[in-house]
Amino acid sequence: MRTPDRSDMDGETSDVRAFLESLTGPSRGTVTWLVGNALSASVGPDRILKFRRKEDVPPHDEDVATFQWSQGGYTLNALPGRDVWVNGQKTASAALGHGDMIEFGEEGPMSRYRVCDHSFPAHHTVEDIISDAYVYARSSRRPFARKMSGALRDGGRRLTSQTTVLFRVTVIGILLLIFAFGYLLFQNDWKLADSLKQESLKIEAVAVILSQTREDALTADDLVALREAFDNQVISTEQRLGTLEERAGASRRVITASTRSIAFVQGDYGLRQTESGKLLRHVLGPDGEKLKTPFGKPWIEPDAAGAPAEFQFTGTGFLLQGTSLLVTNRHVALPWTTGDRAQALKAAGLEAEILSLLAYLPEQSKPMEAVLLRASNTADLALLSVDANRVQGLGLSLAPDPPRAGEEVFLLGFPTGLKALIVQAGPDFLKTLERDGAVDFWSIAKNLSEQNKIRPLASRGIVAQISPGAVVYDAETTTGGSGGPALNRNGEVVAINAAILPEFGGSNIGVPVSHLKTLLDESD
Known part of the structure; x- marks a missing residue:
């Protein structure tokens, strides 16, 4: 109508x-x-x-x-x-x-x-329209739901069609402003939530790495415990770790000939933010001290002013005869690729990179810088390049054939890292460290090397099982011995120590030397 x-x-x-x-x-x-x-x-x-x-x-x-x-x-x-x-x-x-x-x-x-x-009237006031809707809702005899929906529907229709153009434009403008403001709030909330999520993932990644590298670092409490053990004569070089080759009756000929080619590997790595390309650094307080998060973890940020956050590790490697190559495990050369570390870093938007990688050889007072040359994608192996002038006349040869079950093997390495080396060095060395205050991760290794106290431990075992992917033996070792060689009676490498199986009576797993030969061929 x-x-x-x-x-x-x-x-x-x-x-x-x-x-x-x-x-x-x-x-x-x-x-x-x-x-x-x-x-x-x-x-x-x-x-x-x-x-x-x-x-x-x-x-x-x-x-x-x-x-x-x-x-x-x-x-x-x-x-x-x-x-x-x-x-x-x-x-x-x-x-x-x-x-x-x-x-x-x-x-x-x-x-x-x-x-x-x-x-x-060409236009109605908002007051009239709202009043009409109210009176309609109050006067109508229709069911409550119908009259309320009718009042809202008709009121809305009239507000959009019977008010002045200026009013409608103003309302639209206000609605647009509200929408824009809401969108900005949403964006800010999303960015804040994403930032909190990334921060949480970063803290989780750092926590995972710290929990898995804690044994590699030597703390002041460790030194106190070692000093008390020496003072109480509870442990000694022979009683604690000592020379396992003497206790196990290993062949001195093989041990003596091979020792100079076994390297103590020491390194650290940092974390780089993928998006910004910046290394995570320690946040410093007013006095230059490193701050911590409320969770007790190091507070690290890509734009902080402190030193790069470093995660330390140790391991074992051995020189390859006739080359300047140092053989070790991939999980030693790239420690962030083990366990949950890689997944935690990826989720946090972080990438790991080596900051320092050093190799200490017995009878040499200074370390060598090592550079990752290649890591295997199929086996736990890696090749490091070192200074050729420092390794002339050193190196181990590879066995032409795999070992057989029941054969003897001799395992060399640096189990428990710096702690074992300090125990071997004796209580006087520990007192010197404490007196000079040189108890950090790098200074301890430097002092051990200068005093010619870096020497691998050796143990003897029997090959229990052989497969294309693993050699299982019962030679004694522990964390830190990864990357060490398993030698036959001729002093030839038959496997590279890679893992410990404590649930099987202390058995260990080595990577067959055939995988190392494949990696060497790929590197040529």
Whole structure:
């Protein structure tokens, strides 16, 4: 139903006194002008409200009420048998006031009555629209859910169609600002959550690495424990670790000939942030001290001013005869590739890289710098390059054939790392370290080398099992002995020590020398 023009009714514009604004039904949102002194209102099966002058058309069955102008306003009279409600109250006759809500029959439309001064407002105020929605919700006899949804729906429609352009533009602008602000908050929350997640992953990665490298580092508490052990004579060089080859009855010839080619490997690595390419460094306090997180872990950041965070490790390697190559395990040369370290670093967006890698040889007072040449993708092996001038005349040869079960093997290495070397060096060396204050990871190895106290331990064992991927033997060793050679009676390398199997009575696993030969061929 269209909104009628005032001239639609005989052109008597002076008789326009009010209008009805339909709020429900098919005519929702339209306006019906009330022109004349006496009008008849009808509602057909289509639920559309219609008006006509009483004198123009005789009454018919669809009429529900009449409107009579008197004393400056219309009076509504319900026809006999017809139900009409004004402001929610059923009535037979009512003098209408501006803003009254009229409901024509059980199924008829609900309309707002408005008095006008010969003009229909082009726009409604927000206050009027909200008021209409409130009155409708209060006056309607429909079920609560229906009248509330109707009030909200009609109020929203009118706010978007019957208010001024300026108001609508302002509302849209405010909504856009709210949306933009919400989006910025979302972005900031997402970035903050991602930052917290990355920080958590970084802390987790550092914790995993620290937990797996703790045994490689020598702390002040370790030195105190060693000094007390010496003072109480609970341990001695022979009682604690000593020379295992004497206790096991190993062949002195093989041990003596091979010792000078066995290297104590010492190194550290740092962590680089993949995104920025920066190394993680220690965050320093006002006095230059290294700060820690609330979890007790080192506080490290890519933009910190302290030294790079370093993770220390030790292991064993041996020189290869006729070359300047040092053979060791991949997990010694690339210690972050073992256990959960690699996965934790990747999840934290970090990459590890070697900061320092040194090799100490017996009877040499200074270490050699070592550089990773190649690591095997199929076996726990790696080749390091060292100074050729420092290793002339040294090196071990490789056995042409694999060992057989029941054969003797001699295992050389540096089990337990610096701790074993300090025990071998004796209590006087420990006192010197404490007196000079040279108890850090690097100074201890440097002093041991200068005093010619770096010497591998040896043990004897029997080959228990052989397979293409492993040689199993019972020669004694422990953490730190990884990368050491397992020698036959001819002093030839038959396997490279790689793992310990404490659950099988102290058995150890070595990588067959055939895998080393393959790696050497690939490196040529």
